Amino acid sequence: MSTPLSAPLDLAFDYTRSLGPVLGRFAAGLRERRIEGVRGADGRVHVPPVEYDPVTAAALTEFVPVSDEGTVLSWSWMAEPLAGQPLTTPFAWALIRLDGADTAMLHAVHVPGPAEMSTGLRVRVRWADEPVGHIRDICYFLPVGAPDGPGTARPPGSAQDGVMVTPIQLHYRHSASPEESRYLRGLAEGKLTGQRCPACGKVYIPPRGACPTDGVPTVDEVELPDTGIVTTFCIVNVPFLGQRIPPPYVAAYILLDGADIAFLHLVLGCDAAQVRMGMRVRAAWKPRDEWWTSLENISHFEPTGEPDAPYESFAHHL
């Protein structure tokens, strides 16, 4: 069996979060290069502040200013920093108890090597050159007395007070299943490949790793024609970000002749108001030199002009 298809999948999105009164005040303080903790039910001062007491769950409201200097309680060495971390050169992670606080905060310490790190080391904040009200206003920590190190990238700002933006970027290698891979490779040759469940005989396109009725992989390959019917559809009238076709247009479920499952595609080539359930359609393929391992090779479906399929013939596919 040939290797399943795989490709990089890069995700990026910004979390935009409301901070509320406790974290909002903490973030606002950072913008002014101040650090405030909150006093817990047991009298301990929590930094960063917590909204509710970790033991009693009481809402906490008493803010306590603390120092931007503190003591390393524990540390580990980050020999090869990962994307997004506070420093791009090797650094230490540390649990740091700021003077005036009783709990520790997690952050980075900028020192040349692990030999310069120790439990009990006194450290101070290296503030961002342009604080915006974000935890990244603290670039990192430095040993007390050490000269300021390099500034880091400007933390993400936000358009309003009490809101914090955090960009997230993740990288994956996405793999298609063996069945999906055969289907996608078929598309690159202009073929529509379904697969049949060995237990119930249903033909799925795209083929599935397992039949949803029987839980067994679909195996027998079935080449399907590029003709079928519209089972159900909607007329898209609403413009949205990334839209490629001017509305109104029709998104429809197409049931290929011989298949037991419909898939979503476009119906173009006629007035949207003329599209109906049971309408016979045929694939409009893009020019051959644009084909690749994608259903995008079919530009859309268009009416064949044949008589409609009777409702009873597709009612159980709705």
Added chain:
Amino acid sequence: MRDVAVVGFAQAPNVRSTPGTTNGVEMLVPILAQVYEQTGLSNQDIGFWCSGSSDYLAGRAFSFISAIDAIGAFPPIHESHVEMDAAWALYEAWLKIRTGEADTALVYGFGKSSAGQLRRVLALQLDPYTVAPLWPDSVSIAALQARLGLDAGLWSEKDLAAVAARSRADATRNPFAQVSGITEVTELLDAPYLADPLRAHDIAPVTDGAAVIVLAAADRAPEFAERPAVITGIEHRVDTPVLGARDLTRSPSTEAAGRAVGTSGVEIAELHAPFTHQELILRTALGLGDDVRVNPSGGVLTGNPMFAAGLARIGEAATRILTGQASKVLAHATSGPALQQNLVAVLEA
């Protein structure tokens, strides 16, 4: 309320990476077939289904929906999901049977950790305001926890290496293990630090895998297994997510869960400890004496399929009863950073 028993368990081989999809179907279909064979049940006979997995691991929304093909979800079934280790899915299934809503349940967990960069993906389970934006990776956080214990004299690097050596040696008898072998502690201590003070042997490997457990009401369990493993206690507790507010050298939530289920008389314990020092924390929290055999499977230090590894601990422990090797066992599962959430179960013949 009725007792509940484990009557079947199967797991996929623990491997560094599979060519399969992130929806787990390729790993799940064969092991589902195994538990049907073990129990004589078919998918039509299962009263409730529950799974554990993570969208962040898969890099797409509602990733567990595609896995449902593997269990044959048509005609419609009673199905649920937790975005945690599947041990918590087992807890949900246990409740369903306890309350009489189902007689049987099938629980599964799966994770393709190799699709992304696991220790970085796991940063997203941290506090999203003050911690996650720094992207501290899971290995570094565990290293901070390990050093606290080293500095306090609770364990030494040699103690940690001894846990690793024992786990790897035990895993030589586990055909599903990813890492195994006979090693000397001194040899392990010669290895360089990966995240000072942790070395590679202190850290569970990145693993793709899946696990399945079948549960049945105790009064019906003898229909499906000769020697069912009855769950005589199961509890889960959680510690604050604020890492700096916890004494990271202890696990109060494990302690509380262990106290609630009662750990005396336990012969074998399967502990979900992705880092060597965490096994020591858990042993102490559960009050396990030297007479308790810990992780005869090799534990997750020899294979750690995310979101299935905790369920597999329950399966491994139950297997000791199902096969007649023990009469009272303990299983522990963890979820979240630095042993934040913990589940403890005791099973008896």
